[in-house]
Amino acid sequence: MILHRRNADGVVELLLVHPGGPFWANKDVHAWSIPKGEYAEGEDAETVALREFEEELGSPPPGGPRLFLGEFGPPSRKRISAWALEADFDATHVVSNTFELEWPPGSGHVREYPEVDKAAWWPIDSARTKLHKGQLPILDALLAVLNDGGEATK
Numbered sequence: 001m002i003l004h005r006r007n008a009d010g011v012v013e014l015l016l017v018h019p020g021g022p023f024w025a026n027k028d029v030h031a032w033s034i035p036k037g038e039y040a041e042g043e044d045a046e047t048v049a050l051r052e053f054e055e056e057l058g059s060p061p062p063g064g065p066r067l068f069l070g071e072f073g074p075p076s077r078k079r080i081s082a083w084a085l086e087a088d089f090d091a092t093h094v095v096s097n098t099f100e101l102e103w104p105p106g107s108g109h110v111r112e113y114p115e116v117d118k119a120a121w122w123p124i125d126s127a128r129t130k131l132h133k134g135q136l137p138i139l140d141a142l143l144a145v146l147n148d149g150g151e152a153t154k
Contacts, residue, residue: 001053001061002034002084013121020117022103032130045081056116058095062087069141082138091119
């Protein structure tokens with residue numbers, strides 16, 4: 001789910017999440033993501049996108065019409081089905097689900113980490129440098145919709 005809004009100056013901003021855990025702790029450039037998750041064969045991708053948003057951010061996405069942007073990623077690897085939603089969301093109180101990881105590797109110490117450690121709104125230019133490179137085509141698809149004079153929520 002790619003949530004976007006226009007700020008008081010009319011600038012389009014995207015809601016991005018930063019992955020939790022020690023691997024991502026000091027990474028920022030191309031480390032952020034749209035809220036997303038995997039779904040199994042036979043599951044409805046849009047239903048999973050809504051569930052994953054809630055699991056990663058601690059509350060469901062805002063209501064409103066969603067626009068399917070497409071499927072993204074190489075055919076031989078994980079693919080992302082993405083929907084755009086124009087709405088505001090309070091990114092200051094993220095309560096993410098968690099995962100367990102042996103850290104440091106080989107230590108035998110299993111620790112629990114949040115899947116998402118923070119969320120923030122980013123203007124498009126900043127979002128382009130924050131967003132994981134593999135997800136940039138999703139941003140481009142959203143911009144194509146917005147630049148066509150339409151709104152992504154029609």
